[in-house]
Amino acid sequence: MKKHILILFISACSGSVMAQNPTGVEIMDRVDSNMVIEQAVSVASMTIHARSGSRTVKSRSWTKGRDNAFVEYLSPAREKGKKMLKLGDKLWNYTPEPNDRIITISGHLLRQSLMGSDLSYEDMMENHRMTEMYDAEVTGKEEIDGRTCWALTLTAKKKDVTYHSRKVWVDSERWLPLKEERFAKSGKLLKTTVITDVFRIGERWYPKKMMFKDMLSRGKGTEYTIESIDFDVDIPDHLMSKAALRE
Amino acid sequence: MIHFLLKGLLRDRHRSLFPILIVIGGTMITVFTYCYLLGFGDDMIVNNAKMDTGHVKIMSRAYHELVSQIPNDLALGNSGELLGILKQEYPGMDWAARIKFGGLLDFPDEEGETRAQGPVFGIALDMLNPESAEAERMNLDGALIRGNLPQSQGEIIISEEFAQNLDVAIGDMATLITSTANGSMAIHNFIVSGTIRFGVGPLDQNAIFADISDIQYALDMENSAAEILGFFQNMIYREAEAEIIAENFNGRFSDLSDEFSPYMVTLRSQNSLGELLDMMDQRIYMTVFIFIFIMSIILWNTGLMSGIRRYGEVGVRLAIGESKREVYMSLIYESILTGIIGSIAGTMIGLGFAFYLQETGWDISGMMKGSNMLMSGVLRAKITPTAFYIGFLPGVAATMFGSMISGIGIFKRQTSQLFKELET
Numbered sequence: 001m002k003k004h005i006l007i008l009f010i011s012a013c014s015g016s017v018m019a020q021n022p023t024g025v026e027i028m029d030r031v032d033s034n035m036v037i038e039q040a041v042s043v044a045s046m047t048i049h050a051r052s053g054s055r056t057v058k059s060r061s062w063t064k065g066r067d068n069a070f071v072e073y074l075s076p077a078r079e080k081g082k083k084m085l086k087l088g089d090k091l092w093n094y095t096p097e098p099n100d101r102i103i104t105i106s107g108h109l110l111r112q113s114l115m116g117s118d119l120s121y122e123d124m125m126e127n128h129r130m131t132e133m134y135d136a137e138v139t140g141k142e143e144i145d146g147r148t149c150w151a152l153t154l155t156a157k158k159k160d161v162t163y164h165s166r167k168v169w170v171d172s173e174r175w176l177p178l179k180e181e182r183f184a185k186s187g188k189l190l191k192t193t194v195i196t197d198v199f200r201i202g203e204r205w206y207p208k209k210m211m212f213k214d215m216l217s218r219g220k221g222t223e224y225t226i227e228s229i230d231f232d233v234d235i236p237d238h239l240m241s242k243a244a245l246r247e
Numbered sequence: 248m249i250h251f252l253l254k255g256l257l258r259d260r261h262r263s264l265f266p267i268l269i270v271i272g273g274t275m276i277t278v279f280t281y282c283y284l285l286g287f288g289d290d291m292i293v294n295n296a297k298m299d300t301g302h303v304k305i306m307s308r309a310y311h312e313l314v315s316q317i318p319n320d321l322a323l324g325n326s327g328e329l330l331g332i333l334k335q336e337y338p339g340m341d342w343a344a345r346i347k348f349g350g351l352l353d354f355p356d357e358e359g360e361t362r363a364q365g366p367v368f369g370i371a372l373d374m375l376n377p378e379s380a381e382a383e384r385m386n387l388d389g390a391l392i393r394g395n396l397p398q399s400q401g402e403i404i405i406s407e408e409f410a411q412n413l414d415v416a417i418g419d420m421a422t423l424i425t426s427t428a429n430g431s432m433a434i435h436n437f438i439v440s441g442t443i444r445f446g447v448g449p450l451d452q453n454a455i456f457a458d459i460s461d462i463q464y465a466l467d468m469e470n471s472a473a474e475i476l477g478f479f480q481n482m483i484y485r486e487a488e489a490e491i492i493a494e495n496f497n498g499r500f501s502d503l504s505d506e507f508s509p510y511m512v513t514l515r516s517q518n519s520l521g522e523l524l525d526m527m528d529q530r531i532y533m534t535v536f537i538f539i540f541i542m543s544i545i546l547w548n549t550g551l552m553s554g555i556r557r558y559g560e561v562g563v564r565l566a567i568g569e570s571k572r573e574v575y576m577s578l579i580y581e582s583i584l585t586g587i588i589g590s591i592a593g594t595m596i597g598l599g600f601a602f603y604l605q606e607t608g609w610d611i612s613g614m615m616k617g618s619n620m621l622m623s624g625v626l627r628a629k630i631t632p633t634a635f636y637i638g639f640l641p642g643v644a645a646t647m648f649g650s651m652i653s654g655i656g657i658f659k660r661q662t663s664q665l666f667k668e669l670e671t
Contacts, residue, residue: 047430051309052320052507078467079431095434101359101422103434116320116430129496218320219430 004086024136025073027150030175032129033170034205042229048117052053057115058183066128068240069119080114083245086125088190094245101244108135118214118222130154133161141172142178148172174198174205189215201231263585268614270589270646271596273359273542274638278597279628280534281411281637286605286629288527292514296446297371297384300517301342302484303474303493304327309506310473317347319428319466319473326472332373333475334502337492340479342441343381345470346371346462350425350433352405352455354415367405367422369455384478393417394441402440406450417441427467435465435546438454446625457607472605475509480518494642535637542645561657563655575654582650583643590642603627 022030040063047056071084081096091105105112110121130136134154142151149169154217156164164185168177180193197209206229213221238244295303309321323329326344330646333342333513339449353364373379374397376388382388387396392407394417403421419439439455444451452614465468477492479485493511495526502508515521564574 030468050320050429052324052428093432093434099422099434099436101353101434101436103353103356103422103424103432104361112426112432113430115432116427217430 002031005073015117022138023148024138024154025131025153027138027170027175028130028134028136028150028154031177032131034175035177035207036066036129037075037231038066038231039064039233039235040231041233041235043226043227045227046115046117046119047223047225048115049222050116051218051220055116057117062235062239064235064237064240069125070239070244084124085240085242085245089125089238091121091125092242092245102242102244113217116219117224118212118217118219119185119224120162120214123191123212133157134166144168144169146173147178149178171205176205176207192217201229204231253334262670265588266582266585267592269542269545269644270586270594271440273538273545273641273645274590275597275600277535277538277641278594278634278638279600280354280538281531282597282630282634283604283626284527284534284600284629285631285634286601286627288524289629290627291523292520293482295518295520296476296478296514297386298450300514300520301343301474302479302514303477303489303496304517305333305477305496305509305511305516306473306477307507308501308510311510312514317473319346319348319426319468319509320430322428322473322477324470324471324507326475327413329469329509330475333477333536336407337477337496340477340492341385343373344474344512345380345474345476346459346466346473348425348462348466350610351518353422353424354411354413354419357423358364358424361607363415364424365409365413365453367409367423367453367455368449369457369462371387371457371459374456374458375460384482385456390443390445392442392444393453394439395459397440397456400458400461401437403437403455403461404441404443405439405455406453407442407444409453409455411536415442422466423457426465427465428471429467431467433465433467435461437461477511480495484514486513486515489515495528501615503568506613535641538641542641542649545649548649560639562660565657565660571660575657578650578657579647581623582646584644586643587639589646590639592668593642594638598630601628601630601634605630 001007001196001215041061042063042149043060045056045058055076057079060072060074062070064070067086067088069084069086073079073082073110083094085092085094091110093103095101095103095107110125111187112121113119114121114124135245136158137153137155138150139153140151142149148171150172152168154166154168163182165183167181167183168174169179171178176198177193178195180187182191182193184190192213192215194211195207195209196211197207198205199208200206206226208226210224212223212224288348304322307321307323310323313321330342330344333340348369350367350369351364352367354362356362372381372385374382382396389402391404393410394404396404403423405415405421409415421437421439423437424432424435425434443454443456459472470657490513493513496509496511500508501510514565515524561574565571585666604626605628608627610625
């Protein structure tokens with residue numbers, strides 16, 4: 001009995017210490033459990049604020065596992081019917097009739113803008129656990145929009161990671177990265193992300209609205225809004241195939 | 248006096264033939280070089296104007312700032328209306344909308360999968376409108392190697408070299424993969440209707456030409472144009488007029504506070520062509536100066552030799568009472584006559600060669616294989632009114648200058664010594 005009390009006491013103490021001062025890996029683990037999707041169907045709209053004006057692109061996405069995703073564009077009319085398929089590290093883009101072409105997106109094309117937004121194809125393909133790709137170090141505690149956040153510096157573990165380092169401000173209660181700065185190896189700031197609205201489904205907090213800004217582009221940023229998301233769905237296997245692009 | 252000197256020159260060919268031949272040669276080279284350099288510069292201007300700059304070019308202010316990046320997202324909106332205004336307000340010029348773009352040209356196999364692909368540089372121009380002079384201006388007909396120019400929408404012409412490298416046949420389908428003005432990926436199918444070769448390195452490697460309406464659709468740029476080019480009649484660049492038109496247009500239509508308002512620039516203010524034109528002018532005058540200098544030295548030498556050969560004649564003239572000044576002046580008049588005769592003949596011969604080069608040209612495309620310079624493969628001269636008198640400057644001035652220097656010796660002759668000298 002005494003032994004059990006001791007274990008409970010030690011566990012409680014260690015839990016309290018972690019709540020007080022968690023490690024970078026612990027924080028990013030909590031973030032990953034919120035952000036990494038195993039299976040979901042979502043509808044999102046992306047408002048791209050270019051120098052010449054704004055436009056909104058709406059899409060429906062199916063995500064199956066961490067590596068497979070299928071996206072169909074719903075509007076505007078010009079983009080309607082375009083589809084994208086991601087299988088592992090491969091990406092295909094389909095343009096419907098009259099062009100009816102499936103184009104493999106690889107190499108430098110992966111760094112191109114997605115639909116003219118501040119997101120690249122590489123950004124879109126990212127669904128790996130941050131703890132697998134980065135070493136995380138806590139640098140302090142800061143306030144972002146009235147919420148207490150852990151400030152972290154992430155440094156890439158491997159060479160083939162899109163961004164060499166990141167600065168992330170993680171909400172200390174909801175475990176979402178409210179603000180993020182992504183850097184090149186040279187230290188140049190490449191992209192910023194800000195979560196402006198969140199929502200809760202079950203135990204999971206998830207971003208509702210995000211603002212992306214490609215610091216190298218001439219635009220004024222891209223607003224990404226998740227209109228609906230369903231984590232509890234069954235996605236058929238045949239959807240994750242090239243044949244589905246032409247269906 | 249002139250008649251007398253002329254008779255002397257014609258009857259005594261020993262003293263006139265050599266100087267005249269030298270003047271003819273020098274003048275001919277001066278006139279020809281002047282026309283050749285002018286033609287070379289003009290050729291460069293015409294090529295740049297046709298391909299890129301126009302004689303004037305209109306872009307949005309924002310596009311103009313980043314023009315080297317071809318930022319189609321900053322293109323001019325309502326280009327159709329603007330073209331209408333331009334045609335009405337500046338009817339002396341021909342106006343044409345263009346879009347430049349880059350991307351990949353992908354050739355699918357029977358299953359629609361990529362068979363071959365390569366990077367391309369494209370120019371979209373008005374090729375389908377029968378009133379448009381664009382195809383003629385770009386000499387697309389003359390550059391056609393296989394097939395034909397686009398006759399309907401959805402057709403493109405590509406570089407022959409590019410077609411050969413990727414094993415492309417006429418009638419093959421090609422998919423252009425590029426970015427729309429919004430930055431989205433653009434995928435658009437075309438049919439290859441023909442292949443072209445300009446004899447200009449970069450264009451022959453990987454260029455495609457498409458009708459502007461197709462590219463406007465593919466790049467989501469309906470009623471937009473990256474650039475509107477203005478051309479003077481007969482493709483002759485008139486700098487002062489271009490400056491006036493640009494100033495007038497910008498004063499009326501350009502708004503400093505609106506980065507998408509149209510802004511007109513002249514050929515001179517694009518691609519460092521102003522500096523190049525100035526350099527060409529300087530080179531022409533430097534060439535003329537060098538010829539004057541060289542010919543002065545040669546003719547001075549000729550004058551000296553002639554002076555020595557005519558030592559006796561000058562002595563006799565002085566002995567019989569002609570003043571030194573009169574003898575000196577007659578030598579100068581004589582040299583002027585020699586200069587005029589030589590300059591007329593030299594100018595005519597020089598103009599003859601220049602005319603041949605102007606009309607026929609000199610095909611150097613064989614020497615330009617692999618060159619990346621955007622210049623024509625045929626060199627041409629250009630005859631202007633200046634060419635008719637520019638040769639007289641070195642021809643007459645240098646001859647006169649030579650005689651003036653060599654004739655100074657006359658004043659050093661001692662009259663008292665003349666008879667003694669003549670006896671010997």
